[in-house]
Amino acid sequence: MINLKEYEVWFITGSQHLYGEETLKQVAEHSQQIARGLDSAKQIPVKVVFKPTVKSPEEIYSICQEANTAKNCIGLIAWMHTFSPAKMWIGGLKILQKPILHLHTQFNRDIPWDSIDMDFMNLNQSAHGDREFGFIMTRMRLNRKVVVGHWQDAEVLEQINTWSRAAAGWHDWQGARFVRFGDNMRYVAVTEGDKVEAELKFGYSVNTYGVGDLVKVINEISDKEIDNLAAEYEEQYAVVPSLRKGGDQYSSLREAAKIELGLSAFLKNGNFKGFTDTFEDLHGLVQLPGIAAQRLMAQGYGFGAEGDWKTAALVRAMKVMGSGLKGGNAFMEDYTYHFDPANPLVLGSHMLEICESIAVGKPKCEIHPLGIGGKADPVRLVFNVAGGPALNASVVDMGNRFRLLVNEVEAVAPEHDLPKLPVARVLWKPYPDIKTGCAAWILSGGAHHTCYSQNLTSQHLEDFADIAGVEYVLIGKETNLRQLKNELKWNEVYYR
Helix, strand or coil: CCCHHHCEEEEEEECCHHHCHHHHHHHHHHHHHHHHHHHHCCCCCCEEEECCCECCHHHHHHHHHHHHHCCCEEEEEEEECCCCCHHHHHHHHHHCCCCEEEEECCCCCCCCCCCCCHHHHHHCCHHHHHHHHHHHHHHCCCCCEEEECCCCCHHHHHHHHHHHHHHHHHHHHCCCEEEEECCCCCCCCCCCCCHHHHHHHHCCEEEEECHHHHHHHHCCCCHHHHHHHHHHHHHHCEECHHHCCCCCCHHHHHHHHHHHHHHHHHHHHCCCCEEEECCCCCCCCCCCCCHHHHHHHHCCCEEEECCCHHHHHHHHHHHHHCCCCCCCEEEEEEEEEECCCCCCEEEEECCCCCCHHHEEEEEEEEECCCCCCCCCCCEEEEEEECCEEEEEEEEEECCCCEEEEEEEEEEECCCCCCCCCCCCEEEEEECCCHHHHHHHHHHCCCCCEEEEECCCCHHHHHHHHHHHCCEEEEECCCCCHHHHHHHHHHHHHHHC
């Protein structure tokens, strides 16, 4: 469902006519070689496409205009091989609607000490040409990513990789559609938000459909389709005997399969990239979608429980950013604490809907009472999650702006069996410690719903926030509450 190789980043080199045709020919040759090198680098998941050197305001405006309308172009990498007078860039940068990465590099890694002359110096002017280019973007107050170093350096390639993934997530949001089945959970504050402002700021739309619209599609699913998916469940998961064919609850497994097939058809037919539901609005559904939400997330769809459309959209964006990387991204909720002074932990979980992409081992397929929603017992996947570096991210509507809040965590392998907990679950230690991390999250207005990621870093999310032009707050190893409170106060002034 998500293939980052469908996306393009355009490599654009700036120069000017002052240097003559011979120099410009060398500029073009070097630029093509760098673009080919970046395109073939295994670290970079998108295509890097060479574009001809721009040397005038008209050429710059034209390439920016072309990038804006190119369907698969998700951003530009700009480099000044020579000096490129920055006033030439004003018109193009004013209309540019795609993210931009400023690569401060040069073709040669080393200075050729024995042969360097003024011809070499006139050609290789990145050291000050990029400063001229950087000034105009700062003067225009433009957000961009700046990467410094030789273009073949592994660290440089990794930074381009991170930014390109963030750009892909942002591109995927433009024109995306998310569907809400019913409203959000009653009286809950953080799952509310301004959907009009979200569409203006983020580019995606959120609209509500009645649960009856979904039920109609579900009821059109054929018995053969249901039987085939039920058999797939038995093949892929450790299905409890009662749910297997011939078991006394097999009808519940078939009902769960029917719901998944109907949901999948609804999302495909409406070209939606994610959805929400709520246990308070299930009219016509036999059970709350459990395994359906889990498996659809694993296919790349965004999801948010209780009508949480902001988290559904974030889950989708983070799945795009993490495509092809080891590990997964899942809807998550901080559920309960282990306040042992020697080993404090957070238990993350939800009633049903944790994506199987983060599971360790073969998930179990089970059925248990939900105790909420007043419907039949729902089928769900139950599993543990591996230890290792991870993070939780949340988009919060602050009224006058959106805030992207990230907490870096260290997941830990299960230390005890949880035989009576019938849901997927993960244990983690928040950075810098549980007391500071949780206090910082609460002070920052963080939601109780998040996207939990095993394969993205805080840098991916920071680049994403920069592209989106929204506030970014990080809670990590160096977080100090006094400094965080000051940061939040300063941000209030900046965004007001």
